[in-house]
Amino acid sequence: MSPASIGGGMEVKMKETKNCRLIRKKEIADGIFDFVIESESISSEAQCGQFLHINCGEGTFLRRPISICDAGNGEVRFIFEVKGNGTAELAKKEVGDYIDVMGPLGHGFEIKDSVKNPVIIGGGIGVFPLYKLAKTIKNADVFLGFRSKSRVVMEEEFEKVSNTVIVGTDDGSYGYNGYIASAMEQYLSFHKCDMIYCCGPKPMLKAVKKIAEDRGILCQLSLEQRMGCGIGACLVCVCETNNEGMDKYKRVCRNGPVFYSTEVTLND
Numbered sequence: 001m002s003p004a005s006i007g008g009g010m011e012v013k014m015k016e017t018k019n020c021r022l023i024r025k026k027e028i029a030d031g032i033f034d035f036v037i038e039s040e041s042i043s044s045e046a047q048c049g050q051f052l053h054i055n056c057g058e059g060t061f062l063r064r065p066i067s068i069c070d071a072g073n074g075e076v077r078f079i080f081e082v083k084g085n086g087t088a089e090l091a092k093k094e095v096g097d098y099i100d101v102m103g104p105l106g107h108g109f110e111i112k113d114s115v116k117n118p119v120i121i122g123g124g125i126g127v128f129p130l131y132k133l134a135k136t137i138k139n140a141d142v143f144l145g146f147r148s149k150s151r152v153v154m155e156e157e158f159e160k161v162s163n164t165v166i167v168g169t170d171d172g173s174y175g176y177n178g179y180i181a182s183a184m185e186q187y188l189s190f191h192k193c194d195m196i197y198c199c200g201p202k203p204m205l206k207a208v209k210k211i212a213e214d215r216g217i218l219c220q221l222s223l224e225q226r227m228g229c230g231i232g233a234c235l236v237c238v239c240e241t242n243n244e245g246m247d248k249y250k251r252v253c254r255n256g257p258v259f260y261s262t263e264v265t266l267n268d
Contacts, residue, residue: 017055018042019098023075028153031082032125033091034069035099039076042103046071048133049108049199049222049258052078055100057089064090067129067199067222067257068104076101079128079153106257109133109220115195119143120162121184121208123200127154129222130199135161140197141187142166145180145204149173181207193217200224202266209261219261 024036042052046068053063064086070077082088093099111133118137122130123145131154134140142162146152148171158165168176168183176183181204184196188211198208199222212219 017100017102020076020101022093022095022097022099025093025095028079029151031091032079032151032153033082034077034079035093036075036077037099037101038074039101040074042076042101043071043074046076046104046132047108048111048136049129050104050106051129051257052076052101052103053105054078054090054102056086057092060086060089062086063102065105068132069128070132070135071104079125081125107255109197109222109258111137112195117141117192118195118197119184119187119193120197121145121180121200121204122198123180123204124151126198126200126204126222126224130197131157131161133197134158139163141191141193143168143180143184143187145170145183145200146174147171179204179207181211184208185211188215188217196220198222206266209264209266212261220258221261221264222258223264224257 018039018041020037020039022035023038026034028034051065051067053065055063066078066080068076069079080087080090082091118140120130120134120140121143127144134142138161140162141164142158144155144158144165144167146169148169152167152169152174155165155167166176166183167174168178168180170179172178194217196208196212196217196219198205198219201224205221205223209219209221
């Protein structure tokens with residue numbers, strides 16, 4: 001698969017919705033909830049970097065896109081932060097309740113057998129979809145960035161499936177003092193890397209994109225974007241690419257959320 005072909009075609013197909021029972025729930029940090037639902041079909045189909053489109057409950061018209069953290073053995077795990085009315089409603093769900101889920105959706109990370117020295121970097125809620133990736137490729141060096149010590153999550157889980165895990169905080173209260181992209185940049189001065197996988201806020205994506213391209217390293221970025229339908233019909237989530245003509249704009253929900261860094265512009 002070439003870098004430009006991760007996105008796929010323009011067809012739009014409805015994805016079946018499923019009522020999935022919530023079997024585990026934990027608040028792993030203030031306002032951050034770790035959910036596990038039952039779904040054999042989603043569990044068996046889910047690929048690294050895909051997402052779910054979730055009906056959060058009464059009073060929320062639009063579904064919310066939430067990345068898949070892990071999947072297997074008939075279970076699907078997703079972690080989310082309460083940021084608005086929709087996620088606040090979702091956080092009220094209790095074990096035994098059913099959640100209306102559409103998924104798995106989108107195109108995830110391309111995993112190449114030829115990659116021998118992968119680096120994974122995530123920031124904030126962008127850490128969560130990288131866990132299944134780290135478990136799958138097994139030999140990655142991982143960089144995780146958070147605002148402060150109180151927001152650090154999943155460090156031990158990543159340590160169990162990765163070569164090295166470096167955690168940083170913006171305020172210096174835990175681990176590396178500063179933006180985690182800077183820690184990765186320092187690391188790349190002394191270590192080999194032939195693929196970077198990244199998910200996080202746009203400033204991080206822009207920084208990682210520049211670092212990777214300055215060094216000639218292939219880099220895949222998972223974009224965060226507001227979505228309406230989740231299947232590519234409404235065009236709310238389009239992003240600008242470096243292509244020309246009809247291919248200049250891509251739908252993050254369907255052509256992504258993962259793109260090669262050289263495909264997207266990340267303009268403000």
